[in-house]
Amino acid sequence: xxxxxxxHIALLSxxxxxxxxxxxxxxxxxxxxxxVLEMAKAMAKKGIKVDIFTRWFxxxxxxxxxxxxxxNVRVVxxxxxxxxxxxxxFIYELLPxxxxxMLNYVHExxxxxxxxxxxxxxxxxxxxxxxxxxxxPAFFTAHSLGAWKKDQMGGDPEEMEKKFNFEHRISxxxxxxxxxNGQTLTSIVQHEKLQELYKYDADNIEIIPPxxxxxxxxxxxxxxxxxxxxxxxxxxxxxSRIDTNKGHDHLLRAFALVKDEIPDVDLxxxxxxxxxxxxxxxxxxxxxxxxAEEDMEDRVEFIGYVPDKMMTQxxxxxxxxxxxxxxxxxxxxxxxxxxxxxxxVASKFGGIRNAITHNENGLLIDPTDKEEFAQAMIxxxxxxxxxxxxxxxxxxxxxxEYSWEAIADRFLxxxxxxx
Numbered sequence: 001x002x003x004x005x006x007x008h009i010a011l012l013s014x015x016x017x018x019x020x021x022x023x024x025x026x027x028x029x030x031x032x033x034x035x036v037l038e039m040a041k042a043m044a045k046k047g048i049k050v051d052i053f054t055r056w057f058x059x060x061x062x063x064x065x066x067x068x069x070x071x072n073v074r075v076v077x078x079x080x081x082x083x084x085x086x087x088x089x090f091i092y093e094l095l096p097x098x099x100x101x102m103l104n105y106v107h108e109x110x111x112x113x114x115x116x117x118x119x120x121x122x123x124x125x126x127x128x129x130x131x132x133x134x135x136x137p138a139f140f141t142a143h144s145l146g147a148w149k150k151d152q153m154g155g156d157p158e159e160m161e162k163k164f165n166f167e168h169r170i171s172x173x174x175x176x177x178x179x180x181n182g183q184t185l186t187s188i189v190q191h192e193k194l195q196e197l198y199k200y201d202a203d204n205i206e207i208i209p210p211x212x213x214x215x216x217x218x219x220x221x222x223x224x225x226x227x228x229x230x231x232x233x234x235x236x237x238x239x240s241r242i243d244t245n246k247g248h249d250h251l252l253r254a255f256a257l258v259k260d261e262i263p264d265v266d267l268x269x270x271x272x273x274x275x276x277x278x279x280x281x282x283x284x285x286x287x288x289x290x291x292a293e294e295d296m297e298d299r300v301e302f303i304g305y306v307p308d309k310m311m312t313q314x315x316x317x318x319x320x321x322x323x324x325x326x327x328x329x330x331x332x333x334x335x336x337x338x339x340x341x342x343x344x345v346a347s348k349f350g351g352i353r354n355a356i357t358h359n360e361n362g363l364l365i366d367p368t369d370k371e372e373f374a375q376a377m378i379x380x381x382x383x384x385x386x387x388x389x390x391x392x393x394x395x396x397x398x399x400x401e402y403s404w405e406a407i408a409d410r411f412l413x414x415x416x417x418x419x
Contacts, residue, residue, distance in 0.1 A: 001114065001419060003412035008049045010113040010130075011036055012123035014098060015088035018054035020067040020075050025271040025305045027280065028088045030241040031332040032143050035210050036119050037067065042211070042408035044072035051076050051111075053102055053126075055094070059083050078102045087277070089165045091122050092172070099129040106134070115181075115415055119143060121169055124176040137419040140183040141208075144327075145190060146170040147197035152327035152349065153245060163279075174198060182418030184208045184411075187351025204418050209355065210332045211407035212398050217339035219395050220316035227313055232266040232301065236377060237318035237342075239270040239306060239333050240325070242280045247324030247347065247367045248287055254324075254373035256294035262381050265319060266299050270306045315340040320380045320387070324367040325350055335402055338362065338394035343387050345376045355402070361393035 013036045016028035022037065024030060040050040049072045056063060056077030067073040080098035106113070117139040118127030124140045131138035146169035153160060161167060177183060177194075182204040185191050195201050236255065240246045248269065255267045269287075273280055284302075291300050306314060315321065321337035321344045328350030335355070337344050346352045348364040356362035363376045380387050 001416065003416040006048050006114050006412060006415065008051075008111065008113050009043060009415075010051050010053060010116045011040055011119065012053045012116065012127050012130075013119045014053070014055050014095070014123040014126055015086075015091050015120065016054075017058075017085075018052065018075055018077075019061075020065050020073075021308060023274075023305065025241055026273040027085070027241075027277050030271075031210070032119060034332055035143070037073075038211060038213055038404045039408060039411065040073045041067065041070050042404040043412070044070050045405065046408065046412070048072065051113075053078055053123075055080055055086075055091070055098060057081070057083055057085055076105070078105060088120070088122060089163070089169070092125070092165070092168060095122060095125050096129075099126045102126065103130060103133055106130070115139060115419060117141070117415075118176075118180075121146065121173050121176065124180070125172055128176060128179055137181040137415070138179070139415065139418070140176050140180045142173065142183070142185065142190070145193055145197070146173055148190070148193040149245065149327050151193075151197060170198075174200065177202070180204075182206070182414060184414060186210060187354045189351050189354060206410075206414050208407060208410050208414065209351075209402065210335065211404035212332075212335045212339045212402045214339055214399060214403045217312055217315065217336045217398075219341040219392075224313070224316050227317070229313065229317055231268055231303070231314065231317065234265045234319055235268045235301075235317075236265060236320055236322055236381075237268050237270070237314060237337075238322045238324065239314070240323075242272045242276070242283050244279075244283065245325055245327040247326050248283070249290060250326075250367040250370065250373065251322055251324040252287060252290045252294065252300070253370040254367070254377065255300070256290075256296060257370060257374035258377050258381070259296055259299050261378055265381055266301060268301050268303060268314075268318070270303045270314065272302070272304045274305060311336070312340065315342050318342050320345055320377065322377070323347055323350065323352060324373070326367065328352065334362075335398060338391075339398040339402075341391040341395040343380050343390040344394060345373070345380065355397065356394075359390075361390060361397050363390070 022033045056079040065075040081094035115137040116127045116131045118124035150166045323346040331352040344362040358364045
């Protein structure tokens, strides 16, 4: 089938809280949700109907949930297991029931999807079951590789295995790699890690990075910069889920050096669940301990969940954006910030390193080296001309190469090539 003939596509993203208007920062609810939603919207603009399947665990949510402003896109929830949230590391036992119930739904509704595309390992497992039962092509995007995460995070092996279920995840990833029609990775570094840690490569792998909604994230006008805000006048901005791999501890240690040199800039950390799970509470406690130790309670602000309507303004009004992750397959918040012309200081260990050219359209650092991290932030904050040049170059890169429309085209070519 040529890409012009695709009519109806099923995307699967089965963990976390997946809503038509995402509640980012909740447990297991971050960049992947944005990625899948935006990809669906961009495909729908080309006349394709897209259903996004996820697990239904909140009774009050409706099963078929349309995406506002996009009549050809909807979130479809499929019940499996108890009516309660299940972390992605421990969702595996629910997947056979989820696949069976999804298959029943597809039969009852008599929907003939052209293909099934799973996002992350849990959805990849369900995708293989559905595609095989219905004799349809199966595609996969890992978003994150279990073996890479395990390698980056270190720690006591037994404890980490209990917490993240790495062994099972990695074996399932290998099975998916071998059985799908085609898979995409978000960056060159991810491909390198696939070869290095899984000893695997194949001809049906393509690298397709995440995109950016360039209508929503844009260079600010003077009026945009003057919009009232509840944030400090000058701030460094970090926005992500609160998780062990996100590097907030490294950021705080580096900011302790920045605050002494630049007294009028604060650190703003966004993200987090409305009802944090124990793991998240533990991480917040560690961050508050560092803040107290470095005597900077009045210089660091946690703002929690950031409402959709404030996302662009917070990026635009920041002096710079930081991505301190020890492990990050790409880093979509960095791209969104770049689209707004806000300079990014990002971890050189993540996939974003393939988009950023150091000192040209962003800065790449080792987040575990607090001196290096701090000096990069200080350089951007002190040199207005440098900050403006980096920001403009970042914006141009996003416009030229990373719009969601361009990324959707690449995916449709990918489907047509490997079906």
